[in-house]
Amino acid sequence: MTRASKTLQTYLLAAPQTLVMLLFLVFPIVMILIVSFWEFTGFSMEPGFTLDNYRAIFSSNVALRTFLNTFKYVALVWAATLLIGYLVAYFLAFYVDDKRLQIGLFLLCTIPFWTSNIIRMISWVPLLGREGLVNSLLLNLGLIQQPLEWLLFSDFAVVLGMVHLYNFFMIAPIFNSLMRIDRNLITAAEDMGASGWQTFKEVILPLSAPGIAIGSIFIVTIVMGEFVTVRLMGGGQAASVGKLIQTQIGSIQYPLAAANAVILLLVTLVLVLAILRVVNIRNEL
Template sequence: MNTNTATSLRTLPAWWQAGPFGAVFLLFFLIPLALVLVVSFWHFTEYELIPGFTLDNYLTVFEGCSSLTDQGDFCVTLSTYLSTLKFCFLVWLTTLVLGFAIAYFLAFHVRSPGMQTVLFVLCTVPFWTSNVIRMISWVPLLGRNGLVNQMLMGLGLVDQPVEWLLFSDFSVVLAFVHLYTMFMIVPIFNSMMRIDRSLLEAASDAGASGWQTLWNVVVPLSKTGILIGSIFVITIVMGDFVTIGVMGGQQIASVGKIIQVQTQYLQFPLAAANAVILLAVVLMIIWGLTRLVDIRKEL
């Protein structure tokens, strides 16, 4: 590219330069999202979709949610969202603790860039196979006749196999943590590598203990990475249905699982309504997180 061409590109208006990226964003994000929103207001039968406008799909989603049941339980939709939020919170908390600890070790205790690269590659090894393979790999370990139960019984710690190791809330959270901790490690590590090491020395010279330095210096300066990692993990877990289906033994409900079942039965408008509600919930969570950290200012 010659000098004149480079100069002409720099003088283009900003919106012209952003045009190609805006077109991709419009084509692959906004238009599909708008189609989902439109379809959520359509009528449908067992055999066809009927374009139109109706709120019946949203009313069906929240059917029975105006009051508690006779047993004091919530309606199906609220119960499902509470279950999904429970998994989301447990996975977020666990991945945050693990991700922060691993990122801290890599950033402040591994001095060699080469060794940091090697350890990062080791962290990405599970991503070399598909999610389904990684989930299925837990079955021989956690199953009724799996390695863990055989070891526990061999040591005399239990008299019979532990049932809750597999096809339970525990196995679902374990699989999520296994799959998505890396999404928390990378942004936190990136934030920690940008911390000026002289600040840590200044805190130590001022008499701060290691924990005080961690809490008052490292954590505040890593909050951007924590926020980005949290957004990654929360958005993925909220919409996931494969992990819950496989590791929950098809016995645990989630919003993503409901949407997947509805699409299987060709109830596309109802699934679209659920997807819109799920998107609204996720956006509210992200909005709440961004109120805690002004990510644009931090970046």
Template sequence: MTQSKALRPYLLAAPQTLVFLFGLVLPIAVILIVSFWNFNGIATTPGFTLRHYIGIFTSPAYLSTYINTLKFAFLVWLVCVLISYPVAYYLAFRIKSTKWQTILFLICTVPFLTSNIIRMISWIPFLGREGLINKALMGLQIVDRPVEMFLFSDFAVILAMVHLYCLFMIAPIFNSMMKIDRALISAAEDLGASAFNIQKRIILPLSAPGIAIGTIFVVTLVMGEFATMRLMSGGKSSSVGYLIKNQIDSLQYPAAAANAIVLLTLTLLIVFAILRVVDIRKQL
């Protein structure tokens, strides 16, 4: 009886753990192995070569794709923070009734539960050549012919990604802000601290773990995806995810695997850097 009691948590946690061993650990291990295999232009054969890694670090095209991916990750992150912080602050501090807090937070959440692809498509009526933005600009006589830059541009990619992923920033920041002891703020106000100083000295530092978790989410999501890049840039811009997808489509598995390993390493480095700066454990 006591023995079965001791075994119980293991039995309960086993199914979920098996899913991750089979669906996460094994695939990554296999990717690592395949990234050293040979590819002769048609078929993949087991072996050991560093060619694919050397290819990544010596090809200017690959390197610029990596830089491009990091650029997008940074810009999307920046816009997400700039939008999410005031939104979360408004919800957490300015809405006094719990009921309204829940309702407004739900209003922010619902679109994120609908299809990503549809949410990308829904920018076409605004950004296209005949889209609303161009019509408005022409109506106001700011430009005399449609601007091509809106759809199929870096701008469209960033806009769509922010639209898709900013909830992943808002939710953790909101969560951190809700945990801030309101007495701290009243005390600071009583001592004559300015609104700016309250933000800088109290709210921002105490919501930093939320920002860190949001950052991890947003960066990981942007680094690993290719659909938005493909659809919103019209194939003009590239990301590592898109590159990997193209390599798989042309059956270059070892090269795709090597890129995947480099991408994973890069992502993990960013995550560990964030974790070094901010302690998120209290949030979990």
């Protein structure tokens, strides 16, 4: 086979995926960018060029507070999933020696990820509701006199729900990078007299940083655009950019929704780049 036809063949093989990405990722996002400058006449969108949509967002307290609230969710969910994810991955990678058991336990942590998010959230109702299991347990123990109202339909519930849904995205990459650490390095550190904590801080933590970074990128990008959990688990006041966009689409204010989406994308991009500046993940890809 000639070199030229070999090259042609490679391009043909890469073409379908390129096409999917261009059609359903790049083109739609370019359209969001364009429409964010269009005008909204009250019942439809009109092509044009106006900065009104952005002006409306930057001059509105509601939008600002919504973004701040979204950051709050991102920070809380990130911290919680990182802590939980690291401990779980660390336990699996270093304290479960039997390979089959290790894989089995890892699968146990990942199976829920492949089931429906909506149903996983509905499932919290019998536990956290006003007459839920947690409340009746606390009442029976005499720890509280009245059912706790903030367990469900609150910021607490939103964060809990997201941690429950998305911890997989932290566990898997951290577990992966912990498993790649050459065990001889740890033995060497121990032989040279490092304490357990020193070994962790000087050897294991730096080597698992790429896994943490990948997990963090997932969590940040998912939570930034979240609206389902906020809608199902949050009360009426719970606000996030994703929910705001969804509400605006509901009232067909596409240009405004698009402008919000552009800002959301930019903020997310900045956060991802910030993570990539701190940690180099190239070797993991």
